[in-house]
Amino acid sequence: MFNKRESNESESSGRSNSDQQSTASHQSPTPARNTGGTGTAATIGPSISIDGHLKGEEDLVVEGRIKGTVELKSNTLTVGSQGTLDAEVFAHTIFVEGTVNGDLYASERISIRKSARIRGNILAPRISLEDGAKFRGSIDMDADSEPFRKAFGGKSSSASSGGGKPTSSPSADDSGKGKPGQSSPPSSGGSSNPPAQQPGKTGTSAA
């Protein structure tokens, strides 16, 4: 649950860690809810705002605000209808009902619901999008693409013919070099930083 994860969170930028933990610890965690992932999930409630690097090993529902990086490499992240992410996200499966300004990487699947507002890149082998969703950015379904391999490992694009399933282990290679348009990663201070591509973060609010 949320409190249990505090020790893993808030490794960087913006407000001080003490501020963030103080904010979190004075909020009653919203009751867990089932996301359709591995079972019940921790929830970040609408009044909670986190600025930094959030990492965990359980499913998470976000109804509040997160700025920074979210890494749930083996789990499901749900951005609820009230949730707002200005973040780069790495997860096994991602459901979006709310607002995202940033890049989403999933080793398995990303599902964009009709209430979603997204600006950024989304990368996953399987992607579904409901009509009515507002999206501006790019959708990469090529599991052999360079950004995807950097995020989750996997085989070389030059040696494969597509359709390869990535593993769910984030790569240590976070240089993001060699591609125009790739900027530096957020200064999360974490040791397993995700790849650097995050053009969606340079734009304005979701379309």
Place this chain on the structure above:
Amino acid sequence: MSHVAASLAGDNPGPTAEHVKVPLLAQLLADETGDRRRVWADLGSAQSGLVEQLTGGRNRLIVADLPGALGDDDAQWHLPDQVLEEAFWFEPVDYFLCWDLLNYMSLEQLGELSRRVARRTRAESRVHALIQYSGTSMSETPGRYDLEADGLLRVARVDARSIGTPRYSPKALEKAMPDLRVERTMLLNNGMQEFMFGIRR
């Protein structure tokens, strides 16, 4: 008379939709084996049908949502690389999908668009568009398009109000867009003409 035809004729029942065959686009999709990485740029709004069609292949789909930029009253709504910053265009685009957007651009805007598009493509890239050729009026704002599983295109009017159509001819389009050349055209049963453009090098 179809709902769209009725709208164009003046008895406007409000936002409507109809299905049309788009043979040139269907052929383009059918020819793609999925072995090679392909980059698609949809200048329209995000649609579930196209995402479903491209899922499973080595595809990247850029969604510029120019109609959304038009709503923002942005003077550069017609330029995909203004609406989406440089970082999204880091690799050449194989296919640009314009849907009905060219009907909403002036000759000058078409020229600017063709220059920007050509800059983002490779020699064998293609540009697909739907142009009003028979009707004298069209929805005041661009329509919504959705590819369906059977290959038909669902075309929805999103605005009950109508404006006149420019009725661009193939010759006029080539003159306005010197970086593109008309490769094939097909007349559709909904009063539109389907265009496949190549890139001039």
